[in-house]
Amino acid sequence: MFAPYFVSTGRVTRNTVLTLLVGAVMSSPSFAERTASEIKTETATAATPATISGPVVRKTDRVARAIFTTAIVDREPVDTLETFSTDISRVFFFTDLRGLSGQIVTHRWEYNGRLMAEITFKVGSGVRWRVHSSKNLLPEWTGTWKVIVNNESGEALHTSVFEYVAARPTAE
Secondary structure, eight states: OOHHHHHHHOOOOHHHHHHHHHHHHHHOTTGGGSOHHHHHHHHHHHTOHHHHHHHHHHTOSEEEEEEEESOEETTEESOOOSEEETTOOEEEEEEEEESOTTOEEEEEEEETTEEEEEEEEEOOSSSEEEEEEEEEOOTTOOEEEEEEEEOTTSOEEEEEEEEEEOOOOOOO
């Protein structure tokens, strides 16, 4: 009954735990029929912070969104593409980072397994931080491209791939 409050805020205080326990006990139809040890076990389980906040903590320190786009406007991608043709010469890579406050994050651009660019960002304060990098592409660089998002320890947090293909000739 009260669990969504704890999951959504991620905060556990003495008063909110007491509210949870009283609400759980009072709303239980068979409360009078249970023994004291059953009630004590239920209370201990409900108040365990690891059980309540575990999933919320695990969801941080990651890339919430990673998007290839043709432009960034107001710190957001204007479109989402997985294939670019050679009539587009500049590609942007947008990432929405969560829980990486104060860390160094790198966009590592690779073409056919070869490092083509490495752009490093210092993530500012706050739970959410949006960053983007871009790469100018030559028409002869067709093939598979990928960008790996690394944390300051070099651990890959996310990898995204796009295809750069030859543009179709226009009919005259």
